[in-house]
Amino acid sequence: MWGIYLFLIALLAVFTILPKIQSSHWIFRVPEFGKIQIFYITFFTFIFGFLIENPSNFLYSQGLLVLLFVHHGVTLVKYTPLYPVKKYRQQHKSSQKLHFISANVYQFNKEYDRFIKLIEKYSPEMFLTMESNGEWEQAMRVLEKEYPFQHKVTLENTYGMHFYSKIEIKSAKTHYFVADDIPSIEAHLKTEDGFSFVFFGVHPPPPSPTEEETSKERDGDLLSAAKRVKDIHQPVIVVGDFNNVAWSKSSILFRKTSHLIDPRIGRSFVSTFHAKYRLLRFPIDLMFHSEDIFIKELKTLENFGSDHLPVYCEFFIDHHNDEQEEQVEGATAEEKAEAEEMIQEGKEEDGERDAVVTED
Known part of the structure; x- marks a missing residue:
């Protein structure tokens, strides 16, 4: 013993x-x-x-x-809720409540109907899928009448991404920050009550014995996204499968470089992976937002057959409420230099990924 x-x-x-x-x-x-x-x-x-x-x-x-x-x-x-953060109240000048779902669907998950029913049940104004390939795109076409605005990056390498919205997408682009097979989505939207915001979806590769040997591409991709987000002068949400945890050095550097807020602080872990093993579940599907976006609810939803639980968020936009500004941290000169170095290392790293990945 x-x-x-x-x-x-x-x-x-x-x-x-x-x-x-x-x-x-x-x-x-x-x-x-x-x-x-x-x-x-x-x-x-x-x-x-x-x-x-x-x-x-x-x-x-x-x-x-x-x-x-x-x-x-x-x-x-x-x-956790034990950590004190300043509380806020929704004011009359804010936007209407908005909702999104972010889900790594797992490319080889064939239970398309379970995911479609999940979207129909919660009816978010927008949703993002990761690991969505051509078969997933075909399956999700039944949702296109309800979600007439889309931005699709269909790949077969487990890094495909699809963004669907009921809110008009004014413009959208796909970024390939560190590799030509690892996309990020930047979508500019405007609500019916006149609030513009940017939805940013990311999914960098994880460091693991079965995928990338190092975290260089992951960290370089995330910090490249952080630099891009810092230059956007509108409310911003960054969400996706970060393949990272909020307390890691690169996540903290992402938050400081982007000048965004981590809504998990003072709230909960919101652990998402692995969906089937509760005791071995990590919070790697993250979200960050600018100070004029206020989170009402952030939680996981029920499993639909993927190895990740989907993330559900309810939020509103308020340009006149400055109660969150103190939560924004900027990077020091040393941290900025470190971020630049990590971005360059990510671009130089030669990730060996197949264009088409099949299930083992």
Whole structure:
């Protein structure tokens, strides 16, 4: 029992230290995803320590667990209602409430009807799909009468994206920031009550043993999007499968570079992946927004057969409400230089992806 206890402590310590090493290799970046799980395992290991025979160095090992628990807890508490953030009220000069759904549909998921019924059930003004290929595009055509405005990037490499809207799309473009097979969508919309805003969809590749060896393309793509967003002088929402967690260094750098707000802070984790395994679920489908967009509700919806849960958001726009401005953080000169370096590394990284990906 004592051996198991020590092994767990060593494992927790390693998974805590690895992300501190500034290497882009997946070995160092993947442990960032499991911070929530590490936090809980640390707590249960601490309790487990009292149930076994206590040798002379027991207090030292328990003390280390307390330090690990506090270390992870200080970060994670920001993404819970326990963390104080300034409350706001919707004013009469704001837009009507708007809703969107963001969903990584999983390219090889054939349960198209479940997703279509999900959209029909919640009837958002707009929705974004990722990993949507030609078959998904064909399946979603039944929704085009209800969603007459679309921007489609149909790919078979698991990085296709489709954006559908009831609100008029004034203009839209597809960006390829670091690679010619990794798109991002920028759509400019205007509501019937006269509020213009920009919807930005992203889906960079993840660092993992089965996909990209490093996080260079992911980080370069996200920070390129952040630079583009900073130059947009309208309310902005950036949403998608970031293949990243909000507390990682590159996510924080994204938030500071773009001058956007993370709505999870003071709210909840909104964990989305893996949809089938609750205890191994990470919050990697993220969202950020400018200070004149106010989030009323942010949550996951029911599984429709994908490996990701869809994200549902209700928001409104208010140009006259400055209650969120203090939540906007800018990047320092050193952080800006670091972001530029990461963007350049992302462009130079040669990701080896097939143009057509088939299910193993």
